[in-house]
Amino acid sequence: MDTAPRITATSWLMIATLGIVWGGTFMVTEIALLALPPFWVATARIGLAALVMLIIWTLRGRPLFHTPPNRAEIGALITVSALSGTFPFALLAWGQQHVTSGYAGVSMASIALILLPLAHFLVPGERLTLRRLAGFLIGFAGVAVLIGGQAFGHTGSTFETAGRIACLGAATCYALSSILMRRLPPVDPIGLATVLTLIGLCMALPMALIAEGPPPAIDSAYMLGVIAFLGIVPTAAANFLRVLVVRSAGPVFMSLVNYQVPVWSVLLGALLLNEPLPPSLLQAMALILAGLAISQYGALRRLFVRG
Template sequence: MSDQTSPQITATSWLMVATLGLVWGGTFMVQKLALEHLPPLWVAAGRLGFAALITTVIWQMRGGRMFRSDERDWPRLIWVSMLSAAVPFMLLAWAQQYVTSAFTGVSMAAVALIVLPLAHFLVPGERMTLRRTLGFLIGFAGVLILIGPAAFASSGSPLESLGQLACLSAAACYAVSSILMRRLPPLDPIGLSATTLLFGAALVIPLAALQHGAPAMPSAEGLAIVAVLGLVPTAAAGLLRILVIRTAGPVFMSLTNYQVPLWSVVFGATIMGEPLPGSLIWAALLILSGVALSQYGALQRLFFPNRV
């Protein structure tokens, strides 16, 4: 089993989840800049390849050991690695040809709703209470309001239904990988991060070559942007994700999925000059209310430790 028998949510946990929401919310903006220099799959391949390289080097410098106890679970580790990056990257890359970006955003927010019942049955200390369920539903409603009618608009593609199914399957991959990751025996988080990224790179790089052919050498600016994508939202944030899941649990980690679209809209408006939706304030209030309701006990322990 994992290092902790039940989730341990601390002030550091909240800081890590807030950081992940901020970083991943800004990733879309940076990725948009990268797409001016490379085609989509090569952007994904570049960020994964760079992140896998740097994380693997750090892991090997630390001794290259994976499990920290005599207990071994290589089959589950392989599944976690595949479902954390390789499979959902492939599904989303195919699906986004046929679905709207709004639907993709909603499907990623749905990760939290998929995690909730899975954790109830499979993770100690993650029971699905009425308050927690209402909190997650309120947060999801906030995401729907933020995205607006575009969440339900059709792309007009004959393969849209299959594309939507692929998006939801990718969301399920992220949810299941979080559950499996929590249930792994004690291991080195950098080793797990390196393994996950290596699997992802091994899948996406050949796909990029098949789809786009060999990439032209980007400018120094393009290389720098891809390097930033690989270092910050992929390598560093991927390691943070692992640390949150292994300590605070997959349900707490899924709160990130409600923050990402919120920060994405804010960054798009303040930095990229995109229009600010009028629903932003109401959506933010619903998302924050949902987070507070679902994590009421953790917040109470954080701010009023003597009352618990």
């Protein structure tokens, strides 16, 4: 897309929703890993999401590109699919076996910092300014305060270093896919979200079979519900919202959701699992909100002026 990003009230609502949904995904993934090995967790997520999205897309007549794509655009579509689903899902599921959930949360927040220089050169209307950089750094400081020392605590796993690299690799995949997604030609958002999951499934399935063999049987209705939730809510529905945000408001704005994810992860853990709330929560939330406000001051000002 050659037009500058357009940030609206709906854009803010969508990233707030994504923050809540993805904030609870780490907790659900930990549960799913009790029933399936990591690559099969990723494949189950993508497979169920692909089925749901395919049904919806078919009922709408299967629209996709507004004009027939060329080879380069098809190649970009395949690359976006691998970087937005297959690889990061597998890397995170594997990495979470060997690192703390705090570290996984910090690695997702780093997406914004990875995106800043990339978007400056590759996405129209996403120039890197001192105000925007200051806002992102303040937000990242808030994430660090929230997680505290737990983020970098040792788990005792032999593969802890590899697990940390895997989480950072997943963050890099998300950053690159957002840039490439924004640069695709005019496309139907539901069609794009569906095709991304279908291509992702074609990659994830053989990867899981080669790495882990046939999947183990799941005879627990509870575990089946956990896998279904992972496929439908944080994968199918959230993938559609992510496409909408990136295509309309831009990848840098989309990256703001990753500052919210650790906050919601902590809050949901306290509400649903009776985990203790860290005393630094309010400080962290203040820094994160300040960072969001500073980095997106122009969009917020236009929003409230119109309101």
